[in-house]
Amino acid sequence: MSRHRLHIAIMVHSQIIYEGLHTVLSQSEIDCIICKVDSLDDLADILHSKKVDLLIINPLLLVNREKEARKIRKNHPGLSIVGINLSIVDNHSLALLDSSFTIFDTVEQVLSKLQRIGIDSELKAPSNDDNLTDRELDVLTQLVHGYSNKEIADSLNISIHTVVTHRKNITSKTGIRSQSGLTIYAISKRIISIEDIDLQNH
Amino acid sequence: MFDLIEENPLLLLMMQHFDIDFRVGDLTMSQLCKEKGINEKLFTSIANLYNGFKPKENPIDSVDDVKQIVRFLKNSHDYYRNDKYPQISTYIKQLQENHPEKELKLLEKFFNEYFAEVIDHLYYEDTVAFPYFIELISHKPNNKNNLYSAKEYSEHHTDIELKIKDIKNLLLKYVIINDDLNLRRKLLFSLFELEYDLYIHSLIEETILIPFGYNMERV
Numbered sequence: 420m421s422r423h424r425l426h427i428a429i430m431v432h433s434q435i436i437y438e439g440l441h442t443v444l445s446q447s448e449i450d451c452i453i454c455k456v457d458s459l460d461d462l463a464d465i466l467h468s469k470k471v472d473l474l475i476i477n478p479l480l481l482v483n484r485e486k487e488a489r490k491i492r493k494n495h496p497g498l499s500i501v502g503i504n505l506s507i508v509d510n511h512s513l514a515l516l517d518s519s520f521t522i523f524d525t526v527e528q529v530l531s532k533l534q535r536i537g538i539d540s541e542l543k544a545p546s547n548d549d550n551l552t553d554r555e556l557d558v559l560t561q562l563v564h565g566y567s568n569k570e571i572a573d574s575l576n577i578s579i580h581t582v583v584t585h586r587k588n589i590t591s592k593t594g595i596r597s598q599s600g601l602t603i604y605a606i607s608k609r610i611i612s613i614e615d616i617d618l619q620n621h
Numbered sequence: 622m623f624d625l626i627e628e629n630p631l632l633l634l635m636m637q638h639f640d641i642d643f644r645v646g647d648l649t650m651s652q653l654c655k656e657k658g659i660n661e662k663l664f665t666s667i668a669n670l671y672n673g674f675k676p677k678e679n680p681i682d683s684v685d686d687v688k689q690i691v692r693f694l695k696n697s698h699d700y701y702r703n704d705k706y707p708q709i710s711t712y713i714k715q716l717q718e719n720h721p722e723k724e725l726k727l728l729e730k731f732f733n734e735y736f737a738e739v740i741d742h743l744y745y746e747d748t749v750a751f752p753y754f755i756e757l758i759s760h761k762p763n764n765k766n767n768l769y770s771a772k773e774y775s776e777h778h779t780d781i782e783l784k785i786k787d788i789k790n791l792l793l794k795y796v797i798i799n800d801d802l803n804l805r806r807k808l809l810f811s812l813f814e815l816e817y818d819l820y821i822h823s824l825i826e827e828t829i830l831i832p833f834g835y836n837m838e839r840v
Binding site: 549593594595596597599600602603604606607608613 | 795
C-alpha cells in the first residue's frame with residue numbers, strides 16, 4: 420500500500436478482544452503500528468510525543484469522560500476515533516465517534532470501515548499549507564498596496580463583506596494580521612516584487 | 622521562594638516588576654511578601670498567571686493592592702521601554718545589516734513603527750489610565766460624571782501583542798535568511814519573552830484591574 424503507515428491505539432479492557440483486533444489488523448493489508456492504551460490520560464500522554472491516527476475504543480470507556488475525549492479531539496484534529504461496540508451504547512458516547520463496528524461484524528466489514536477512516540485521517544491531517552486562492556491573492560496584492568476594503572471591493576467587483584471574508588482567510592492561512600506584516604509576507608513569497616513597494620513609499 | 626524560581630525562572634521577571642531583589646535566601650513566599658508589604662493573595666494570583674493559571678476571584682483587598690498593581694504594571698512598562706524593545710530593535714538592526722534582502726529593511730521599518738505605537742500606548746497608560754485608577758480609590762463616589770472610565774480603558778486597551786506575533790510568524794515561516802542562527806535565535810527568544818510578558822500584562826489588566834474598576838464605579 421502506498422499510503423502512509425497508520426498509528427493505531429486500541430483501548431479495550433478485554434485482553435481477548437485486544438489480541439483479536441491485533442491479529443486481524445496485523446494480518447490485513449493495512450500498514451499499521453498498534454499500541455495498547457489503558458485510559459484517555461494514557462492516550463493523551465502518548466499523543467504528546469507521537470502522532471496517533473486512529474483510536475479504536477470500547478465506547479463504554481467514554482461514559483462520563485466526554486470532556487476529556489472532546490479535549491483530545493480538539494487538540495488532535497488528525498485523530499479519528501472508532502468504537503468497537505460490545506453492547507448498546509448511549510448517544511452521548513456515540514457522538515464522540517467517527518465510526519463504529521460491533522464484535523459481530525465480519526473481518527471484512529471491520530477492515531473496510533477502518534480503511535475508509537485511514538483515508539479520512541490522511542485528509543484530516545493538518546496541512547501547513549498557506550496556499551492562497553487566486554482571489555485571495557488579488558485581495559492581498561491590493562491590500563499591501565494600501566487600498567481600503569471599499570476600493571478593493573469596487574475594483575474586484577465584489578462586496579465589502581466578501582473582501583472582509585477573504586482578509587480573514589488570508590490571516591488564518593498565513594498567521595499574519597497587520598498590513599505591514601502581510602507586505603513582508605507577499606515579498607518573501609514573491610507575490611509582489613519589492614519595486615512595487617518602493618514606488619508606494621515614494 | 623527559591624524552589625518556585627527554580628521551577629519557573631520567569632518568576633524573576635515578576636519579582637523585578639514587584640521591586641523584589643532576586644537574592645531571596647531561604648525565605649518562603651509568605652515571609653517574602655510580609656517583608657515587602659505585598660498582599661500574599663495578590664502575589665500568588667500574579668505568580669499563578671506566570672505559571673499559567675488565571676485567578677478565580679479578584680485578589681484586590683485594599684487600596685494598597687491597587688497601588689501595588691499599578692506600580693507593578695508601570696515597572697513592566699519600564700522593562701518594555703528600556704530593556705526588551707531596545708534589545709529586539711538592536712537585533713533586527715543587526716540582522717538587517719548582515720543581510721541585504723529588502724524584506725529585512727521592511728521588517729525593521731515595520732518594527733520601528735510598531736515600537737513607536739507601543740511607546741505611545743505605554744505613555745497613555747502611565748499618564749491617563751493608571752492615574753484614573755489611583756484617583757478612583759482615593760475619593761471614590763464624588764465625581765460620577767468623570768470623563769474617563771474603566772470601560773473606556775478596556776476599549777482603548779489594544780492588543781499590542783498581535784504585531785509581535787506577526788514578526789515571529791514572518792521569521793519562523795516566511796522570510797528567507799541564510800545562517801546567522803545565533804543572532805536569529807537571540808531575536809526569537811527575545812520576541813517570545815516579550816510576547817509572554819505582554820500576555821500576562823494584559824491578563825492582569827483584564828482579569829484584575831478592569832473588573833475592579835467596574836466594581837468601584839458602581840459604588
